[in-house]
Structures are given as structure tokens and as C-alpha cells.
Amino acid sequence: MTSTNSRCPGCGSEIAVGALPYRGYYHASAECWAQYTQVLAAEYQDAVLFGQVHQLSVDAYAVQHAGGQHPDKSVCIHLVGLHLLLERDFKPFQVPARLQALAAEIKEWPHFAQPGRRALLTAKHVAEAASTREHAMRVRDWADQVWNTWEPHHAEVAALAERCFAVEARAGR
Template identity: 40%
Template sequence: MDESVCPGCATRLPFSHVLYEGYFNTTPECWSLFTEVQGRQYGNVLLGRHTHQSTIDAYAAQHAGADHPDKSVAIHLLGLYLVIEQEADPLEVAPVQQRMASARANWPELIRPEDQGGLTIFNVAMADDGDHINTVHSWSREVWGMWAEHHQTIAELL
């Protein structure tokens, strides 16, 4: 069986004929898994309330590189910073990200860490509803930790 290996997170998935035309450093198969997780979160108010924002931000930060713009990487790392370091309510993060995205013209160049960790969207997809929230939180903390050399830069964006 042919498989694809995601350049962002190294997840191996069976090859499919799904198309992907975005700028994340991903494969169509990994992106498809991400959208399946998003659908699951949209369909469950509890999961969505506690995990939706961190899922988006962790996925984006873990899939930096290639054509993924610095602005996007910084905005999503800012989301992780707000939830993890500042203990912000996840529902308050997107409005802050939107304001920052509109207010700044120049964004720092953030070099993608070589180590992309062990947890990925695959782990989130495989977690049952009882483990979903904890898996997303563990994954997002791991992704945030991988970007440690840029933590100060991200904090200074505010």
C-alpha cells in the first residue's frame, strides 16, 4: 500500500487522491485528517469549546515551513502562547489574533524547529471523546515547547 509522509509532522497515512492547495507544509492526507478532527470538534460543543483553537494553532505551528508565511506561523504561535502561558480563555484568542494580523505589517522570521515532536493530529484523531481534550492539550504544549527559542519573540508581539 502506498503511503504519504507529512513533511510537517511525519505522520504516515495511506495515499489518497485528495487535493490540497493551501500553504501549510502538509500532505493532502494529513490535511484531510485535520479537517476530520475539526468536524468532530464542531459537532461536539464540549470538545469544540476546549480544543478547537488549540487544534488550529498547534496544527499550523507544527506544519510551518515551505510556503507557510511568517505571519501565519507567528499568529498561531501567539495563540498557543495565550492559551498555554497566559491561560487565556480559548474563545478570546481568535479576536486577539485577528487584531494582531491587521495591526502589523512586518513579522519576524521564525525558523521551523527540526524536531517536530511525537504527538500529531493523528493522535488527536485516534483519541476517543474522553481523551480528546487531554490529547489536544498535550499536543499543543508539545508543539509550543518545540518553538522555545522563539517564545520571547512571540511574547513581544503583544
């Protein structure tokens, strides 16, 4: 790696410098964020990809960029997203409403310390996929890896997810 690379503080990915400044709250380098916007663009342009893996991409990227200014609320919500998709077999289209219910329900969010180990895969790996099929496969591998690094908090995330089921039960859904 040369000095012309930037290192993402969230996922650790090393990418040649040159992206526009990133001003959001994710713990990400501008270059890593630019890779992520490419992933999103590919998903917005393909209805199948959007339906199958977009939610996973959104949740994996957010969770992999915890730390810094990234609010606990966002980290928690996206962890619950990964839990619903990867542990509970929710369909992607079922997830946003649950996460919104959770966001409205909880006022005090727990702080989960960032995992000690990092996933090797990043948004850059997905952005470099050569086909739609490869993109989808790479998102699944990436999301699995990211979720697995958060293993020390899996039980707490599952407990948080129960809160959104409680909201639904109260609403009689």
C-alpha cells in the same frame, strides 16, 4: 513503513496514501490534512469540545506545519495563539479577537526558523481518539508538545503578543 504511505513535510506523520489533493498553503501532505479535517469535524459537532480545545487544535496544527509556502504571518499568529492559551491562561473564546487585532496591527512579520526537533504527536493521534474526553486530552498533549518544540522562539513570540495588548490599551479596552 511501506511505499504506500505518504510522509507529511510539516509534522512528519506517515499515513497511507489516498486522500484528495490538498491545495492550501500549510506545509502538509494531503493525508495529514485529511486527518486534521477529521479533528475539526469532531470539534464542530461537539459544543464542549469546540469550546475547550478547538482553538488549541487550530493553532497547534498551523504551527506544526510551518515551512514551505506557509506565510510568516500565519505561523506568527498561531504561535501567539499557543502563547496566550498555554503561557498566559487565556480562555479559548478570548483568543480570536486578540489574534485579529494583531493581524491588523503588524505589517512586517518576523520569520521564525522551524524548530530543529519535531513533536511526536500529530493531528492523526487526535483523529484516532476514541471519545470526546480522549480527544480533548490528546489535543492538550499535542499542543503542549508542539509549543515546546518552538522553545527557541518563545521570547520573540511573547514580544509579539505584547503588541496585541498594546493595541487594546490604545483602544481603551
